Amino acid sequence: MNDSEVEAEIHALRDGGLLMQLDGNSHVIYAEEEAAGTRLLIDGRTCLLQNDHDPSKLIAETPCKLLRYLVADGSHIDADTPYVEVEVMKMCMPLLSPASGLVHFKMSEGQAMQAGELIARLDLDNPSAVRKAEPFHGSFPVLGPPTAISGKVHQRCAARLNAARMILAGYEHNIEEVSTIFSCFHHDLEL
Incomplete structure (x- = not known):
C-alpha cells in the first residue's frame, strides 16, 4: 500500500473466520457485510468500516x-x-x-x-452534510515478521522453509532468508 508492505500469514478457519499471524502475534478475524458498511470482529473487538455518510x-x-x-x-x-x-x-x-x-x-x-x-x-x-471517503495516502507501520523468530534450530529452519514456499508460490519475499536455510544446520552441527 502506497509503496509500503507488511508480511502476514493468513489461514481460513472452518467457521468462516481468519487466523492472521502479524508481527509475531496471532489474531482471529471475522467480517460481515452490512447496509452501513463492513463489520469486523478482531480478537473479540468490533470495528465498523462505514460506507460513505450520505444522508440524502x-x-x-x-x-x-x-x-x-x-x-x-x-x-x-x-x-x-x-x-x-x-x-x-x-x-x-x-x-x-x-x-x-x-x-x-x-x-x-x-x-x-x-x-x-x-x-x-x-x-x-x-x-x-454528505461526507465521501477519502483515499488513504499513508503507509503501513513498520512491523516484524508474521511469526516470532526463535533461536531454536527447528523454528529457524521452519521460517526459512516457509519463505521458500512463498517464493515458489510467486510472492515477493526476502531471498536471503531462503539462501541461509542450510546455515541453521551448519551452525547446529558445529555445536
Whole structure:
C-alpha cells in the first residue's frame, strides 16, 4: 500500500473466520457485510468500516416491509422526523430522517425491502452534510515478521522453509532468508 508492505500469514478457519499471524502475534478475524458498511470482529473487538455518510439516501438498514408514508412525497421534512413506517419482524416502527430536506420516495407502500435498498432520496437543505471517503495516502507501520523468530534450530529452519514456499508460490519475499536455510544446520552441527 502506497509503496509500503507488511508480511502476514493468513489461514481460513472452518467457521468462516481468519487466523492472521502479524508481527509475531496471532489474531482471529471475522467480517460481515452490512447496509452501513463492513463489520469486523478482531480478537473479540468490533470495528465498523462505514460506507460513505450520505444522508440524502434514506435506506433500509434491515429487511423490512414499507407499511406507509408518514409525509407526502415531495414535502419538506426536518431532521429526526419520522418519514415512513416499516414492519420489522412483526413490529411496526417509524424511520427517522437523518437530515432536513425535500423527500422523494423510491419505494411504494406495501413493498418488501432488503437491507441497503433505497427507500427515498432527500434533497438536502445542507448539501455539505454528505461526507465521501477519502483515499488513504499513508503507509503501513513498520512491523516484524508474521511469526516470532526463535533461536531454536527447528523454528529457524521452519521460517526459512516457509519463505521458500512463498517464493515458489510467486510472492515477493526476502531471498536471503531462503539462501541461509542450510546455515541453521551448519551452525547446529558445529555445536
